[in-house]
Amino acid sequence: MSETKKKKKLSFPTAFTVLFIVLFLSCILTYIIPAGLYSKLSYDSAKNVFAITDSKGNITEMPATQESLDQLKITGDIEKFLDGSINKPVSIPGTYEKVEQKPQGAKEFIIAPISGVYDTIGIILFVFILGGIIGVLNAIGAFSAGIAALSRATKGKEFILIIAVTALISLGGTTFGLAEETIALYPILVPVFLAAKYDVLVCIASVYMGSCIGTMFATIGPFSVVVASNAAGISFANGFNFRLIAFILGTALTIIYILVYAKKVKKDPSKSFVYDQREEFEAKFKTEGEAPALTLKFKIILLVFIASFGVLVYGVASQGWWFEQMTALFLVTALIIGFLSGLGEKEFINQFLIGAGDLLGVAFIVGIARSINIVLENGMVSDTILYFFSNLVMGMNKNIFIVMMLFIYLILGFFIPSTSGMAVLSIPIMAPLADSVGIGRDAVISAYVYGQGLMAFITPTGLALASLAMVNVTYNKWLKLILPFMGILVVFCILMLILQVNL
Template sequence: MTKKKRSFPSAFTVLFIVLIAVAILTYIVPAGAYAKLKYEGEKKVFSITKPDGSAEEMPGTQDTLDKLGVKVGIEKFTDGSISKAVAIPGTYEEVKSNPQGFIEVIKSPIKGVYDTIDIIMFVFIIGGVIGVLNSTGSFDAGMASLSRATKGREFLLIVVVTVLISLGGTTFGLAEETIAFYPILVPVFMAAGYDAIVCIAALYMGSSIGTMFSTVNPFSAVIGSNAAGISFTQGLTMRTVGLVIATIITIVYIVKYGKKIKADPTKSLIYDQKEEITEKFLKGYDPNNVPEFNGRRKLMLIIFTLAFGVMIWGVSSKEWWFTEMTALFLVVGIIIGAISGMGEKAFVDKFVAGAGDLIGVALTIGVARAINLIMDGGLISDTILNASSGVVTGMSSGIFVVMMLIVYTILGFFIPSSSGLAVLSMPIMAPLADAVGLPREVIVSAYQYGQGLMAFITPTGLILATLAMVDVTYDKWLKFIMPLMGYIGVFAAVMLLIQSMF
């Protein structure tokens, strides 16, 4: 009798394990909440929601903020820089426990799908467009042409992709949008002799490093600084230096791994999945027998590529979100279908089949959100923040900054939203820097570095949806990323120590 080989659980199973673990925490960790303050622009008042759920209004003035101990300029609220509810220091209270039981756990993935339907629709439409393009032979012809152009210089793919995505992350928070790139770039990297992990690393780590060392990203650097009561330009030089060095460290790490597996494919961490991943992304691809890269196929690829440029422009300068991005690619898909010359029935069949290929990815996104819903429902996030602030109180400045990095790494698991963590934690944590004689921009950097570091691996973030898209299991990613996570973590701590000296 042949012994069945054990395999690592799928992304869904990992997420459900984490979901159950978090639900158990809601029975162990006391429920608690801070009072929250939100500016009501029309009435020019602050609405305050207390831990017990009661609410009151106070004048929308600087005097009100000073009385409440929220050390932020009133203009940050009146001009819309801070639009979310902000935690009020010193108001934490334990509240009635609300443990999340069996019913809540079962309902949470369904609610998670509803809550992320905008992202899910984006994934489906991207899948549909990819399905249409694949059926025309455009990708195969384009990959063969690119492969010939980069022969002997394949490492440039890693460098260019990582740098560009990192720039997107540091400037406007390019993160969820990268989901669109995987179905296109994974086959390109594989055709160049790399494995799928190299492509994941270039895209995912490019985004993660960019957002971790955010310079002008409005969702972390700007909102975090605003919530701390300082300008985002404070600490900007150190974060820029950090971005450059961390990006170089990441590229060297990925290139070194890529070089190793190009020399010996059996060294690939996913060598045992080579056949199935090749079947998924390079099915029927033969570089010596590809369709002609004619004018029609070139035009379709150019239009598809330009769509990403339009998407980045819209997100960075026109405040687009998933509705606009999804509409863009729907239009692009229809245009490509018309140019291809395929009939209406063939277009619909290929589009639906392509969207269907990403159903698993879409559901993974919904289940990941379910974990956040359970934490919110169990009222434990504020309790963990309050306990964390107590841990770092009274420390020397050097130990304080390193501990803040660790604290924010932990908080990054429980609160994966960068803007959400900023407005919740900064009014609580920033004053602690004053107590040890440190500038508040150090706290902003610690928040970015800690949450960014946790994003490398946290199941509550994007990584499991990313891995599901490429059919790579979580354990393989952990084996690849943990050394790099260690290097970047030590580097981040050193950067904080240097920043605290000035």
């Protein structure tokens, strides 16, 4: 009895506890780090003017012209503001001012998670609808039948799953920023990987590492390199060749790393970092027992489900879809599957709600993760950190400068996990510093995506904990897998950046 209690006492806390600990520490930071703000510029299309909000909240207007941008030392092209390419407030260089401290206390600590849930309601509803579909597919046996058929088809060549999934998701990440959308893939792919005799970490790694490595080495990512290049006043084609090489090599390194771990697990399951949960996963994802036959009805249902992901990729990549449209797509998919399944109306709703309920924890984690950013934003400490680092690197040797930029963006990635948000807040400040050390601004863009991408692998404020919660894996087990790989990536990024500033 005492031994059981001891094990429970020493077990790693859940994602909820980790997030609340980070939230508490973030509140403490708002007491320690001085509050400060840069003045922000935004384009008012209704008036065709630039609205400038200073640190005290006062708003002034300037003509929406290139001369105004030049006067404010903002390097972006006026056309990028007028056509909506830059549609978020941009930091104005040289305008940082300390403001009255706004520490986030007990009241803010309590309210922040609630605000976080409201802020992420789009993602949360998407997760619920997805869970409902999975619940129906599991109830009718279509999932089990499809997984069994796929397992038979890939027998002896299961490693192809890892290569295909990681490469495809990485490609989506580098081109259109595939990230949050990958949450939908875990309930589908985890049973497939388990049937192939891998563990759930192999699946999480293929999906999450694939997404992170793609967005980290973004080539034409509209929410990262394009926005950042616009803010820096350069074409996103600048530095493209270096980012493309980094993407290809980085994806190859990722696949090799996952394959090495996967081979070890397949050869000896006890080597798995989640070996102690194997029975739990087998029960949850029904990897044992005889699966039903893959009938024509099941084939049609699964085809509809898979086709919905093709539509999702098309919508996100070319139609500017976000969670409202993606959720609507899956709602329609759910109704079609419900009709084809032959389940009665009551049974369909019941299984749908059971599936949605299974992802309730994931939904709350998404909201609580957002609460950390809310606390830091309201405490007004992010601009202070940016101001400190911009002064730190000014006038350095170019090689030391670009390496420092990598680590600065790695740190900033915790405070500002949004790639587009980071771009418009920091690039107008950081990119001009490249001029002072004699390197191209495209190198700063590369350091920005590399550094923020590195932090995305582990930051609790991003998708890491939500992804782990999809299959009930604790944070420490993920860190055990990912930290050695992050060390490899840091060395790789440093080499790529030094090559970029010297060639």
